Each structure stands twice: as structure tokens, then as C-alpha cells.
Amino acid sequence: MIQGIFHYEFLQNAFLTGILIGILAPLLGVFIVVRRLSLIADALSHVTLAGIAASLLLERNVAALAGLNPLYLGMVFSVGGSLFIEKLRGVYKHYQELAIPIILSSGIGLGVIFISLANGFNTDLFSYLFGSVSAVSRTDLLVIFIISILVITVIILLYKELFLLSFDEEHAKASGIAAKSIHFIFIVMVALVIAASMRIVGILLVSSLMTLPVAASIRLAKGFKQTIFLSVLFGEISVLGGLFTAYYLDLAPGGTIVMLAVLILVIAIFYKKLIIKKHVLSEVESSER
Amino acid sequence: MQSIIEIKHLFYRYEKDTVLENINLSIPDGSFLAIVGPNGSGKSTLLKLILGLLKPQKGEIFLFGQEISKFKAWQQIGYVSQKANSFNTGFPATVFEVVASGLTKKLGMFKFFKKEHSRIVLDALDAVGMKNFHNRNIGELSGGQQQRVFIARALVSEPKLLILDEPTVGVDAENVNAFYQMLNDLNKNRGITLLLVTHDIGTISDKVTHVACLNKNMHFHGETSEFEQLKKEDMSKVYGHDVHLIAHNHDHGGVLK
Numbered sequence: 001m002i003q004g005i006f007h008y009e010f011l012q013n014a015f016l017t018g019i020l021i022g023i024l025a026p027l028l029g030v031f032i033v034v035r036r037l038s039l040i041a042d043a044l045s046h047v048t049l050a051g052i053a054a055s056l057l058l059e060r061n062v063a064a065l066a067g068l069n070p071l072y073l074g075m076v077f078s079v080g081g082s083l084f085i086e087k088l089r090g091v092y093k094h095y096q097e098l099a100i101p102i103i104l105s106s107g108i109g110l111g112v113i114f115i116s117l118a119n120g121f122n123t124d125l126f127s128y129l130f131g132s133v134s135a136v137s138r139t140d141l142l143v144i145f146i147i148s149i150l151v152i153t154v155i156i157l158l159y160k161e162l163f164l165l166s167f168d169e170e171h172a173k174a175s176g177i178a179a180k181s182i183h184f185i186f187i188v189m190v191a192l193v194i195a196a197s198m199r200i201v202g203i204l205l206v207s208s209l210m211t212l213p214v215a216a217s218i219r220l221a222k223g224f225k226q227t228i229f230l231s232v233l234f235g236e237i238s239v240l241g242g243l244f245t246a247y248y249l250d251l252a253p254g255g256t257i258v259m260l261a262v263l264i265l266v267i268a269i270f271y272k273k274l275i276i277k278k279h280v281l282s283e284v285e286s287s288e289r
Numbered sequence: 290m291q292s293i294i295e296i297k298h299l300f301y302r303y304e305k306d307t308v309l310e311n312i313n314l315s316i317p318d319g320s321f322l323a324i325v326g327p328n329g330s331g332k333s334t335l336l337k338l339i340l341g342l343l344k345p346q347k348g349e350i351f352l353f354g355q356e357i358s359k360f361k362a363w364q365q366i367g368y369v370s371q372k373a374n375s376f377n378t379g380f381p382a383t384v385f386e387v388v389a390s391g392l393t394k395k396l397g398m399f400k401f402f403k404k405e406h407s408r409i410v411l412d413a414l415d416a417v418g419m420k421n422f423h424n425r426n427i428g429e430l431s432g433g434q435q436q437r438v439f440i441a442r443a444l445v446s447e448p449k450l451l452i453l454d455e456p457t458v459g460v461d462a463e464n465v466n467a468f469y470q471m472l473n474d475l476n477k478n479r480g481i482t483l484l485l486v487t488h489d490i491g492t493i494s495d496k497v498t499h500v501a502c503l504n505k506n507m508h509f510h511g512e513t514s515e516f517e518q519l520k521k522e523d524m525s526k527v528y529g530h531d532v533h534l535i536a537h538n539h540d541h542g543g544v545l546k
Contacts, residue, residue, distance in 0.1 A: 034377070034380055034381065036377070157398075157399050158398075160390070160392075160393045160396065160400075160402070161393060161398070163382075163386070163390055163393075164390045164393045166380075167376065167377075167380055167382060167387065167390060168376055168390075170370065171370070172393070174340075174342075174368065174370075175393065175394040176363075176394055177393060177394060178398075217381075218379070218381050221381055222381075222383060222424070222426060223381065223382055223383035223385075223386055223424075223426065224381055224382040224383070224386050225386070226381075227381040
């Protein structure tokens with residue numbers, strides 16, 4: 001059954017990329033969710049779309065750029081968008097969430113213009129919107145591998161600081177942590193991971209991989225480290241399970257992965273309710289005795 | 290006795306409004322001082338000045354005998370802010386993890402948490418009577434328990450002075466006495482000088498050794514026993530209306546309500 005995966009290079013690429021994304025997206029997602037910035041991922045993925053569209057446009061019109069991998073320009077746009085969000089959050093101090101719709105709509109607007117200039121939708125663009133297993137190349141895998149090493153190293157090195165910043169930003173600043181620089185590094189990493197994830201789940205679904213596994217994990221975990229561990233575990237189950245299911249049932253992988261993540265979330269919510277009910281019941285019992 | 294904090298002729302104003310006028314304050318080593326005053330009396334401004342977040346416009350502040358602009362040893366001062374109570378209660382962190390985060394600055398960048406640090410964290414939790422809760426999620430605790438955890442977080446950097454801004458706000462009325470007992474133990478057993486700021490004179494207990502009443506000026510500054518003899522009129526000067534001081538029956542009537 002698994003033979004196919006080892007047989008075809010494109011499937012190997014897709015699965016290896018999937019394993020990496022399954023770690024990265026929920027890992028960063030934990031910090032995003034607890035800081036209540038869940039929508040940032042959405043905003044950045046739409047900016048990435050503008051980058052992809054721009055790249056496809058260039059590819060078509062500039063002969064020298066014919067072989068350009070859209071991933072690169074997607075990343076440039078995503079990182080640029082993250083910097084704008086930071087800037088806007090500073091401008092609207094009391095309405096920080098405003099930065100997100102501003103960047104999100106700018107991203108779509110720009111993306112639509114580029115798409116129309118590039119003569120509308122084609123299969124290439126479609127694969128970026130919804131993810132496409134067959135589109136993952138060796139180069140993509142290599143780029144994502146480098147991003148993975150970078151992101152995991154940074155998270156390990158800055159774990160203490162990121163935790164404190166997420167839990168209590170004011171205290172972090174008061175105790176002299178370089179809050180601005182650390183937040184800057186973090187948001188750039190988010191931008192990179194979003195651009196890297198779109199091959200697998202697609203631009204429209206990237207944010208779900210950063211939030212759904214975390215949402216499930218928060219219901220069950222004790223402590224922050226366990227939250228991270230469970231998020232990554234749920235992310236991996238969704239990605240690998242989704243890819244398998246999609247391959248054998250011939251479904252769209254992005255959608256399958258996300259629906260699997262939703263399923264895990266629903267199970268987590270019901271499981272938690274069951275535990276609470278049991279707990280209450282046993283307490284009532286013991287008090288009746 | 291050496292003074293941990295010495296304030297001389299301190300003035301501070303925002304735009305037109307003078308908030309602090311000719312403040313003189315001396316906090317002896319090992320004391321437990323409560324600064325009381327109504328809302329808007331300049332308490333928070335005074336704290337910000339002591340913490341170096343604002344610069345004095347006139348007058349001087351000395352911390353551990355050193356002029357504040359030259360003072361570097363900030364890790365000797367622990368601060369538990371009023372806002373500590375308004376954190377995201379759904380945050381998925383254990384009590385242990387929250388307290389350990391107090392070591393972030395002390396450890397420094399790129400340094401990792403080690404076994405010996407666990408001991409420091411558990412010891413701090415023990416000091417505030419929360420050791421048994423170290424593995425619980427912070428959101429599961431009551432307001433008073435959370436406040437104790439935040440005090441433990443300040444304790445891990447081993448401060449000599451601990452500043453608490455309205456610490457009893459989230460504490461249930463029946464637990465306030467136990468809370469003060471815990472502060473008293475920190476003060477007596479660990480020799481930590483305590484500075485507590487509150488708008489509620491009802492929360493000052495007999496555990497406090499010194500009291501200062503603030504409303505733009507310093508109206509009273511002395512030992513708690515003298516404060517108990519203060520007349521109603523003196524308190525209405527600070528609060529601008531009649532204040533009822535009710536002595537508790539137990540001990541020597543130290544609690545003011």
C-alpha cells in the first residue's frame with residue numbers, strides 16, 4: 001500500500017514536505033493562538049497569493065524569469081506583509097486587529113490585479129490556492145527543509161523569551177526583554193512558514209494548519225510544552241492522514257487535511273466535555289457518600 | 290537601619306496637574322510598608338518613579354543608597370503589577386511554567402533552564418504556599434492563588450525589595466488575612482522588604498509595620514501603631530470624606546476597616 005509513496009518522486013516530496021509542515025505550522029501556531037493573533041496567518045497567506053500571482057505574471061512576460069519558482073516571490077511578499085502588519089499595529093495602538101483586514105484586503109486586491117494581468121486563472125494558480133501534491137518539487141522540499149531548521153533552531157533558542165512575551169507582554173518589556181526584536185523575528189518566521197505551507201494545503205487553507213491543531217490541543221493539554229507537543233502531534237496526524245486518504249480516495253489533499261484537523265478538534269471538544277462530566281459526577285458521588 | 294528607598298522633596302506633574310508634591314519617604318530595610326491613598330492620589334506615579342519608568346522632575350530618589358539614575362541592580366527589586374490579575378486566563382501554562390518565566394531575564398538570552406532552576410522555582414512556590422499547585426494550569430486557580438503565583442514569579446530572581454500594586458484586588462475577603470500572613474512570612478523569614486500600594490484602607494492589616502497616606506502630599510508616614518491612633522479627621526483629609534476606621538477584635542485591634 002505504501003509502495004506508491006516510495007516509488008514516485010513527487011509523492012516522496014509531498015510526504016516529506018508534509019511531515020515538515022506538520023511540525024512547523026502548529027509549532028508557530030501555538031504562539032500565534034495564545035497571543036490572539038490567529039487571523040495574522042490568514043492575512044499573510046493572502047499577501048502570499050499576491051506574490052505568487054506576481055511571480056506567474058513575471059514568468060509569462062519576462063523571458064529571463066521563465067523558470068522562476070513562485071515560492072520565492074511568495075515568501076518575499078509574505079515577509080513584506082508581516083512587516084507592514086507590525087508597522088500598522090504600531091500606528092493603530094488601540095485597534096491592533098485593524099492591521100489584519102487592511103493587509104488581507106490589500107493582498108487580495110493586489111493578487112486579483114496580477115491574476116487579471118496574467119490572463120486569468122490557470123491550473124498553476126489553482127494548485128497554489130488549494131494545494132497540489134504533484135506540484136511539490138525537489139527544490140521546494142529543499143527550501144522548506146532549510147526553513148524548518150531555521151525555525152526550529154530559533155524557537156529552541158528563544159523559547160523562554162517567546163513564552164514570556166506571549167504570556168505577559170508587559171512584564172516581559174518591564175524586565176528588559178528585547179520584545180520588539182523577538183517579535184520581529186517571530187513574525188518573519190510565520191511569514192516564511194506560511195509561504196512554505198501553501199504547496200501542500202494551499203493558500204486558502206494555510207491558516208487552518210496553524211490554528212486547528214492548537215485549538216484542539218488547548219482543550220486537552222496541561223501546560224505550555226504539552227500544548228506544543230499535542231499541537232504538533234495533531235498537525236502531523238492531519239497532514240499525513242490527509243495525504244494518505246486523499247491519495248487513495250482521489251480527493252483534494254488540502255481539503256482532506258483540513259477536514260481531518262476539524263475532526264480531531266471535534267473529538268477533542270467532546271472528549272473534554274466527557275472528562276468534565278465524569279469529574280462532576282464522581283464529585284457528586286463522593287459528596288453524597 | 291539602612292534605608293532601602295529614600296525619597297527627598299520629590300515633585301511630579303503631568304502637563305498642568307501636579308500629582309506629587311514634596312514627597313519625603315524613607316523605607317527601612319526589613320520593613321513592610323503600605324502606601325494608602327484614594328484613586329488618583331499619585332500612588333501609581335510614585336511607583337513608576339521608584340521603578341525608574343518615570344524620571345523625577347524635582348527631588349531625589351535613592352535605591353539601596355544609590356541615586357536612581359546610577360542604579361543598575363534592578364534584579365534586587367521585584368514588582369507585581371496590578372495588571373498581573375488581568376492576564377489571559379485561558380493561557381495553557383502550568384503554575385511551574387509561569388513562575389519559571391520569572392527567570393527569563395536572569396538566565397539571559399540563549400541560556401537554557403536547568404535542574405537547579407527547578408529547585409528555585411519550587412522554593413518560591415513553597416514560600417507563597419502554592420507548591421502543591423505547581424502542576425496545575427494557571428487558569429484553574431482562584432484570583433488569590435494566581436496573585437500568589439505572580440508573587441512567586443517575582444521571588445525567583447531573589448529580590449531584596451518586593452513592590453506590590455493593589456495585591457488584594459483579586460483575593461476573596463475571607464482569604465485576605467491568610468494572604469497577609471504569607472506576606473508577613475516573606476518579610477520575617479526571608480528578610481524581604483515589602484512595599485504595598487492600595488486604595489483600600491480596609492485591606493491594611495496588623496502585619497504591616499509602616500503606613501504612609503498619600504494624596505498628592507504625604508499626609509502621614511510612620512509606624513502602624515501610630516496610624517491606628519489617627520483621628521477620623523486626618524483620614525478625611527486624605528480621602529476627602531469621612532472614613533470609618535473599625536478595629537478588629539482579635540490581636541490588638543490592628544486591622545483597619
